[in-house]
Amino acid sequence: MERVTLNNGVVMPLIGYGTYQTPPEITERCVSDAIRVGYRSVDTAQCYGNEREVGLACRKSGVPREELFVTTKLWACRGYADTLHSIDVSLRRLNIGYIDLLLIHEPAGNVHEIYRAMEAAYREGKLRAIGVSNFLPEKYLDLINNSKVIPAVNQVETHVFRQQRKLRELECQIGTKHESWCPLACGQNGIWKNPVLSEIAGNHGRSISQVALRFLTQQGIIVIPKSTRTVGGFMRSYMHRRIKKTSCLW
Numbered sequence: 594m595e596r597v598t599l600n601n602g603v604v605m606p607l608i609g610y611g612t613y614q615t616p617p618e619i620t621e622r623c624v625s626d627a628i629r630v631g632y633r634s635v636d637t638a639q640c641y642g643n644e645r646e647v648g649l650a651c652r653k654s655g656v657p658r659e660e661l662f663v664t665t666k667l668w669a670c671r672g673y674a675d676t677l678h679s680i681d682v683s684l685r686r687l688n689i690g691y692i693d694l695l696l697i698h699e700p701a702g703n704v705h706e707i708y709r710a711m712e713a714a715y716r717e718g719k720l721r722a723i724g725v726s727n728f729l730p731e732k733y734l735d736l737i738n739n740s741k742v743i744p745a746v747n748q749v750e751t752h753v754f755r756q757q758r759k760l761r762e763l764e765c766q767i768g769t770k771h772e773s774w775c776p777l778a779c780g781q782n783g784i785w786k787n788p789v790l791s792e793i794a795g796n797h798g799r800s801i802s803q804v805a806l807r808f809l810t811q812q813g814i815i816v817i818p819k820s821t822r823t824v825g826g827f828m829r830s831y832m833h834r835r836i837k838k839t840s841c842l843w
Contacts, residue, residue, distance in 0.1 A: 595608070603745070605634065605770075607815055608817075609817045610635050612641055615819065621647075621653075629654075634664070636664045637665050639668040639679065644687050645688075666748075667683075671707075674710075680719060680720070691721060697726060699727045700727065700728055724745045726748040728744075737767060744769045747764055751771065751775070752776050752805065752809070753809075773809050
């Protein structure tokens, strides 16, 4: 599996399994399927309501903890003290010892104090890396100018139709890895019938999903696609049948 090295030396898989809108009652099964076919990175969040099930699947998987990479995201925190409490709540729900990557889910509340609490938990070893989500340039730069630890990751909606080039250039200069949520455009913008993607997929004998994901990963963008009904087949096909290169015209 391809991996990227974060700015603090922590290694993270380039592709992970997303659990957004995955109901708790099927999350354990979906995450277990993902781990079984070779995935080692799982993305969850407090507001998804499925941290407990993600942790359960990880513990039952039989895969050594150090081989798994679990990301979760804070929600509804307002300042320093409640953020420290919120981190401990996620640690208890996941019950996997530590969190590999913790993100601020969105730039709301007292972001400087929230991040300062994350820095404290990071120094204590509760978190292996910290970062942000949905921080566009203005908010991202404001945080950079008011923090001690450079965010390891910024998770933002990114796909072939919304490539976030200016933001990615800025992150690259500072040392933050870019991560894509909604890497398949949430099935919108006519992605499944797009003529450019269709042509590339046909030329390489691959699916449009594979092309769209590879377009991101070949640029070093971390991706977290999701599936709840065909998780095994979809994920196995991408893991073992990646195309070598794509050359899109967007």
